[in-house]
Amino acid sequence: MLAAATDCEPREIAGLDVFRVEADLPAELTEAAHAAVLAALATADRYGHTLTRTSEYVWAEISREANVTPTESPDTAYRALLGHTTTCTACRTGVNCPDATRLVRAWRDTRR
Structure with missing residues (x-):
């Protein structure tokens, strides 16, 4: 998502x-x-913005300690989200996309 x-x-x-x-x-x-x-x-679980004299970047951290539900793995849910955001015109242009919102929730649920 950050790459896009x-x-x-x-x-x-x-x-x-x-x-x-x-x-x-x-x-x-x-x-x-x-x-x-x-x-x-x-x-992300944690995120931020860093500004130095030579660079500016954002960062996001995802905890590895999240529990996985038996129905779907976080990797599968994240791949679905990533696949959608890289091909969806609304997501690539920054427009609010209900499908992306649903996929983010599904991914976050698999990490609990």
Whole structure:
């Protein structure tokens, strides 16, 4: 979701208890891209924004301690969400998409 919102490949950092994604922000962010970044960050357990003299990026962390429901794995639910957001015109332009909202809820439910 961050890749689609920022048009750059995010960095992925795997820790023992958390999976972290960092995405550089472009110098100018359209209103639609800004909304898409915020929507992506909202799916994380923890998120933030870092601004230094040389860079600006957002980060999102997802805990590995989430419980999995027996009906669907978090990986399967996340792949469904990712597949939708990368092909949905509304998601790629930052418009509120009810399908993405439903898929985010389903993914979060599998992580509980």
